[in-house]
Amino acid sequence: MNKIKGISNGVRVRFAPSPTGYLHVGGARTALFNWLYARNTGGKLILRIEDTDTTRSRKVYLDEILESLSWLKMDWDEIYYQSKRFDLYREYADRLLNEGKAYRAENGAIIYKVESGKIEINDLIRGQIEFDAAFIKDQVLIKEDKSPTYNFACVVDDALLGITHILRGDDHISNTPKQVVLYKAMGFKLPKFAHLPLILGRDGSRLSKRTGATAISDWRKMGYLPEAFTNYLLLLGWSPGNNQEIIDIKSAVKKFSIKNINKTAAVFDKDKLTWLNAQYIKKYEPEKLMDLLLPFLCSAGLVKKENFDREEVLSVVKLFQKRIATLVEFVEFSGFVFAGKVKFTQDAKKKFFERDLTKEFKLLIERFDKISDFNYTKIEEEFRSLVNELGLKAGDLVHPVRIALSGNTVGPGLFETIALLGKEKTKERLNMAQKAWKSAPRLECFVLLFVAVSMMTTLIGCGTAKGAYEGLKDDWRTAQQWDDKMKENWW
């Protein structure tokens, strides 16, 4: 205990996760507020691993929790494992036993005898809370299996580690009187308590897997940025008080105070988190954003880790930066640029076959061929001039070309997209489009035929119509086969 001498000055807070599950939103928020308070006051953040339940604790969970904290850029100053401190708990339990404040149960457990009276706690967030000890049962300190109970280990550790402020979830309020009693029994100095409001799921009940709790590591996989995530967590139960929504961690550290933490539970709103994420993505240096995007592109198999065109990827990043909300969205939206084959959406396929533009595409390719310096301006010039020549509106050609190039009806500006793809890729895809039209049954014919058949059926009668119907069925079959081919969605 020499270690704790001399640390009685200054703020010491702790985050005490139990490695029996992943770190999720609630835990992360508690960790964040402790971290902020420590950094704001120049104090220390102690990480205490509550692994007294040896059957449920897992190394993978511990690793995952530590990794998630690191991802969120929260560091800690000291780390302790309760599983290594069992002797300590025994020692204090024995002491209470000797003093007659605790007794031994038949099974060997050590139990603290709770005296009657009033227990008052002065919560930094909620103010005075009063409990009647009559409602508190005698407390087990050491279980039959010799391991300490949560409340006991918690008190011994918080006291011995010199914790000055306990910031934890609201759900611990009812543990507090039990703990206060133990502090007093062992003659420990009481820390200050601050009970954070809970984070609730969509349905207003405590966040759980059913109501939307997700491991922090999953948010990472879904393409959220740690800065955005932290920012969002910060806004849940705390406010800088000046209508500021986007607040970087440095000024948050500066401004943070327990006084500004509110009492009401907050519902976790993914939409706002996503909005914040988009804001952070927009602000990023494209170079840095690219580094964050690369792992996602690689695991999607769109870019090879060892050799890729840095310049190309960078220009794609720049083109999509303003239109994505998550890193995963980038992969979804920009995938067509990198992919060797174009993937078609259902909608795009339908629109594409509404009109055969083989001739127009051919002319367009010729136009593009003429351009030696294949850039945005030149592309637009040639494109618009062709459109004029054909007596079309720009949109008449823009949309089909976009579909042909990206497989999607929506996307960034067409000329930028073309410039990004480059002349060869563009030509190649325009050529593919023409082939598709050639091999596809004409929709107009299909419709005409259908109308004709209906007419014949009604006018002439079933017998005669049968042949025509069969013909249509054939046509239908071809269309189906073709559709099946397209179903793989790849050229």
Add this chain to the structure above:
RNA sequence: GACCCCAUCGUCUAGUAUGGUCUAGGACAAGAGCUUUUCAAGCUCUCGACACCGGUUCAAAUCCGGUUGGGGUCGCCA
């Protein structure tokens, strides 16, 4: 059920300690418009709340009491 906590737009919140400056401000979402080759983004606008009842007071979102509603905890889990 018992004990405890909480109560401002659908959601996150400002405002509550020091009652008047609040016919309640901002953000997300939703809706409309502008822009435009589409979708986003961006910009502009609209919708939308002090849970209820009773006090105190010249004056209450703010103070007090009650009601209602929601949540948490009631393990030899943490």
